[in-house]
Amino acid sequence: MKTILMDKMNNALQYLNTCLAERAELLRFMAVAVLTRRNLFILGLPGQAKSDAIRRFRSCFENMNFFGYQLTRETDEEKLFGRLDLASIVPGGVSNSVLKETPSYQSAVAELEQLYNMYETEQDDAKRSVMLARIKAAAGSVSTLREALSMLHSGRPSILTAGKIPQAHRVLLDEIFKATDNALNSLLTALNE
Template sequence: MTLPIEPTAAQQAAARVRDAVHSATVGLIEREQLAELIVLAAVAQEHLLILGPPGTAKSAVVRRVASALGGRYFEYLLGRFTEPSELFGPVDLRRLREGVVETDVSGMLPEAEVAFLDEVFLGSTAILNTLLGVLNERRFRRGHTQIECPLRVCVGAANALPDDESLAAFADRFLLHLFVEPVPDHQLEALLEGGWQSERAPLAHRTELSDIDELSRRVPLVDLTHARGLLADAIRKLRGAGLSLSDRRIVKVQRLIAAATVLAGRDTATDADLWPLFYVMPTREAQASAQDVLRDSMSAAANPTLRAAVEHAVLQPVSRAARLVEAARSCLQAGADAPGTATIAEALLREIDANFDAKSLPPELAAERARLIERVATPT
């Protein structure tokens, strides 16, 4: 008799993080990808920039994911007249009376473990220069104050990439770039239902920041030998198509690949883990072109923890089908009496039929589609 193999500590941590992310995105339609990228960035110890119009639930997703992950959270909406003290803390008056200029960082950004900065490009030069030290070195320096920052991930948000060269250089410090759009027409019913429910729905699953730290510790231990050659080939394809990345971004993408590997429950990177390269492309146009150029290189992309992020990156039917199967099962497990179940089931059916015809529909997804139809047809 063969005994079942016990999951490793990393696999258990990844499973808890996956459950927490799914819980955080209940009702937030088409935003699973954003939540998953926050987790990927946190495990890789990198940062994420979200670009999109106002009202697309950017801040709502970040807040819910931060709550699900635990840890100290800091959020601020920057403006033209934002003072550095509003982010980093005021001068410590007690120390100032002693002739020493120090900053009281209590409850401010230097003490945060997860941070969200909305309209990040509106910050002054003084703010952005100080932010660079916090983001790059996890260190805060101001006057006599020099402290190590416990920051795991900073999420910045803006409506669009800046044209100013100095601001564009600051944007480049966010390794992951995600462009979000309003929810599409076929998901409007689910958006309305989900938005109504999510305002009152508590988080069903939470995890601890120690799970993120457990996964982060394993990132430098990932074997990248095979994936490194595949990554180099992918970079050559991008360059051949006129798509370039800085040497710094090329080197850093390895951390994302290693983080994706760990979140998939493995310690050796394969061709299934190259997909974060898509999100390292800095502009919307570059990402769209990269999808075509790298279609063959990323055909094997997969990740059981970050399915929505993978699907958007590679636009492959296999990854889309896997995500829809999981979403259908989650909907069906919620029970017919759960609020919004029928609306979510109908939205999933519309999405399945919009992406697959009878010939291309995978058997596993076909089975879940039939169960969804039965759920919708059965009165509660």
């Protein structure tokens, strides 16, 4: 297992060294950071292809959730960590993440979409009226499941973190010194984890 991982990393480094001139040391540091699961801070003058090297390095790995963001004075915690799902705090509402993670609900929605698409393409009025009755029944199932999920999960605020730092395997925070104090303070815990 060790040799397989070492061979993969060496192959990636060889490939990247052909793409990026004079970046062998930076690439080795990135490989060490990935293998040891440590943070890597890269400081250099503008135009030295630091961000490009990181993006190319990341592209060598499959199935890796990556979050990259260029920090500015306008960067807030929501852009980095996600935002409150408003549907989760509305009385009778249910979080979108709960709806996405419930197979029975997703299957009922898929069936409703399929019936509706068939209804839209059907030309025969008699068949359309039969399909309309099936659509009403399917919509009732979706509504009932949504109400049940609302009762089970009501009052539990949730944060939408898809595509943000909490869901990422690797994170690139570019121009970190341009971030506000609030954003930097919120990153302290994430950097330690």
